[in-house]
Amino acid sequence: MRNIVVNAVFKPLIFWGLAVLSAESLAAGIKYEFSGDFSDSLLQSTIAGYIWPTTDDSEVPYTDYPLVSPQFASEAGVDFITLAWDQYLQLPSFASQGIDASNAFQLDVRFQFREGDSADRIDRILLTTNPGSRNDLGFTVRIEQIGDERILVLEGGEGSGKEGYRFVIANVEDNQWHDLTLIFRLSAARPRIEIFLNGAPSALSLHEDDRIDNDILKEFFSGGNFPDYSFGVGPAPASFFVGGMRLADYDEVAGLFLIDKLTVYPVKDIQDSVMLNEVLTSVTSNLSNGISSEANLIQSFLMNYNAGWDPIASQAKTFLNTYSNKKGAIFPTEDQKLSVTDFSPATVLAYYLQQWVFDELYTASNLDKVSGFDFPDAAFYPGPVSGNAPRVTKEITVDGDYKTDPGYQLNNQETVLRPTGLYIPPGELVVISKPQNVSLTGWKIRIGITNFDLEPTHASYNRFPRISNTFNLNSTETQVANPFGGGLYVEIPDGSQFGEVTLNVQGAVEMPTFALAGHTGLNQSVSKFLADIDNSYVPYFELIGNKFNFTWPNRFGHLYDDPQAVLERMDELFDAVSQMAGRPTERIRSEWLATDRMIPVGGTAYAASYPIHADLDGGDPTLREENDSISASPLQYIRNDYFGETAYAAINSANILWHEWGHLHNLPTLICQEQETNVHLP
Structure with a gap:
């Protein structure tokens, strides 16, 4: 039999309460059903208690605090424990539960939130392994209030200065029971936490090394300890908390959690x-x-x-x-x-x-399994590819040199995209060949310019959350495919020094492209560019400059009948940005403006990213728009009336885009929120 520890904290003299509950072995899963008298055969208990000292409390472990008893209740035949804003439960340590992160394990909780006493805002932990900061070691699930909505958020970190993850699960209603399941697959080929809220699936992918070192997480969840610096808990064997710790001042925290049941158990290796x-x-x-x-x-x-x-x-x-x-x-x-x-x-x-x-x-090792699929959404977004579009075999030339500047940092500068002027039809296999005598370490093929995962910051979408994929370019021949289709790009890492590299592509479709002189292998004929627009084979066209690249829906393409003027003006603007920042006008990369069906990072007008995305649907490539009045459109900068009164709204909206481009450049700043003002200097 295992033990569960139930802690409770009360104000004004902050108390922690402890109840020791027996539970079944994790081999079969441990299950806590909070019946009011603890007389359930699964939960026999004893009660002990602690009081939080009033001085130097952050240095005193919870094991030295006096205790009070938790509160149990029953409504409509449901037994549960009630956790006020300053109460929480602590489960046994990971080690005593037998948790081993080399195998998947699952945590289920049935909960309800009630607002309780009024507060300026709601910020309340449901589940956590730490005091609640975003980059603390482990993970936290909490309810936040944004306007009139409650959102359930998952955050994870490794306990260092790395940013960690923030993931919006969904909006949740007060006074309703919700079922939350977290499946931790920390040792999978694609490490992730799978999330199911009331049956709706999502997943936090743990693939960014600059956010979390997964080895640290695996060690922590496999019998590790809380770090010495963990507020009120370290050093001690690591475990889960339910109800959490306070995240803010008392007048900013409120609400009751009702916990009906809680289970922790290993995921079966063999499915039925x-x-x-x-x-x-x-x-x-x-x-x-x-x-x-x-x-x-x-x-x-x-x-x-x-x-x-x-x-x-x-x-x-x-x-x-x-x-x-x-x-x-x-x-x-x-x-x-x-x-x-x-x-x-x-x-x-x-x-x-x-x-x-x-x-x-849709990965290199599994493409043989994807025949026979039809993704109807591909025809709506990113958009359709004409059945009449010729599938071509073409040699492309890629600039294989990329080196960042140690004197400054741009967002997402770890890799750079190289355009190919080609588009991959939805679901079709395309073969890419590279020279046998060249080892393109770290090079990837990317399909789709819309490369953001919507799940981390959105609870609702107008497209599938992930529609862009990559394939390592480490074989003489590489097969690639994407059920949604998308532009074909070569993604190369910082430090690459290969000069011009020739690749052979079989089975792609030509995308309308115009490039300034110097871009070997890309079209530099305006007449061919406009003819390709008229063919309407693919949903997008691209303009490739020296300081600026542009991917836009084909339905606007006929309006860009002087693409060289657009690119030269944008190159001038980015030269001005570099000069203002005291940086070389020879940029490490061309900034890239593309589109997404929705702004990919919640809470922003644009994400300060590379590429940066305007919210604009691809649409039917055979359509022809009368004008391009989108505020992000670079076409406006070559209009004679741009600074006239009729363009005032466009100018103001464009300022937002340049504001975010300012953030992308990471200009030197002091304190006092100067970073929200100096970004306007461009």
């Missing part, structure tokens, strides 16, 4: 594929017959699928094809952002499987 196929067969049959499927049926699939694709591949493809034929695209319009929590059960499963197939199968 027979059951999963039965679910897929049932849901497919229901779709075919116009019958709605039950949510718990879909939930049984999501909770039991363990990435074993091959045994369910045939039935999964049948389901997805049936869904596509009956329902079509999941995100058909840019005008409506959809939350997965509002999807029908069948749509949840179709969404989950399509995103999973993209993430896990």
Whole structure:
């Protein structure tokens, strides 16, 4: 039998309460059901207590505090524990629970939030392994108040100065029971935390080394200790807290958590594929017959699928094809952002499987498994490729030199994109060949300029969260594909010194492209550029300059009948930025303006990123817009009336784009929020 420790903190004399609860072995999973008298056969308890000292409390471990008893309640036949704003539970240490991060483990909690006493804002921890800062060691799930909405947020860090992750799970309603599942796959080929809130799936991908060192996380979750500097808990064996610690001043924290049940257990290595196929067969049959499927049926699939694709591949493809034929695209319009929590059960499963197939199968080692798929959303965004478009075999020349400047730093400068003038049709295999005698270490092929993952900062979307993928260019021949399609780019790392490298591409479509002189292999003919626009083979066109690159919907392309003037003006503007910053006008890269169906980073008008994205749908490439009045459009800068009164609104909106480009340049700053003013100098 295992123990659970229940701590409670009360004001004004801050108390911590301790209840020791017995639980089943983690081998079968430990489950806590908070019946009011602890008489449940699973939960036998003893009570002990601590008081938080009033002086130097940050230096005193919680084990030295006196205790009070937690509060239990029951409503509508549901037993639960009530945690006031200053109360929380502590589970046994990871080591005593037998948690080993070399294997996946799962945490389930059923909770309800009630506002309780009034406060200026709500900022309350639900689950955590640390005092609650974004980059503290481990993870935190908390409720935040933004305006009138409550959002559930997951944050993770390694306890160093690295930024860590912040991930918006979903909006949550007060006074309703919510079921949250976290599956920690820290040792997977694609390390991640899978998240299911009320059956809606999402995932925090732990792939950015500059945010988290996954080895530190794995050591922590495999019997590690809280660091010495952890407020009120270190040094001590690491564990989970429920209800959390206070994150802010008392007048900014409020609300009650009601916890119905809590389980922690290992994820089975072997999935029940027979059951999963039965679910897929049932849901497919229901779709075919116009019958709605039950949510718990879909939930049984999501909770039991363990990435074993091959045994369910045939039935999964049948389901997805049936869904596509009956329902079509999941995100058909840019005008409506959809939350997965509002999807029908069948749509949840179709969404989950399509995103999973993209993430896990459209990779170098699994492309042989992706035949027979149809992603209807590709025709809506990024957009369709004409069936009449010639698939070409073409040699492309790539500038293989890239070196950053130690005197300054631009956002996302670790790699640079090189354009190819080519587009990959949705779902089609394209072969890329490189010279045998050249080892292109760190080079990648990227499909799709829309490279942001929407899940971390958005709770609703108008496209699939991830639609751009990469393939290492480490073989003489590399097969690539993307079910959504997208522009073809070569991504090279800082420090590359290869000069011009020639690659051979088989099976792509030419994308309308105009480049200034000096870009070997890219089109420099205006007449060909405009003719390619008229062909309307692909959803986008590109302009490639010396200081500025531009990817824009094809429906605007005919308006750019003097692309050289646009690029030369933008090059001049970025020269002015460099001169103002006291930096060389010979930039380490061309800044890149592209589009996304929605601003990819929540809470911003533009993300200060490379590429930077305006919110603009691709649309039908055969359409022709009468003008390009989009505020981010560079076309406005060559208009004679740009500074006239009629352009005032455009000028103001364009200022926002240049503001974010200012952030991207990381200009030297002092304190007092100067970084929000000096960015306007450009």
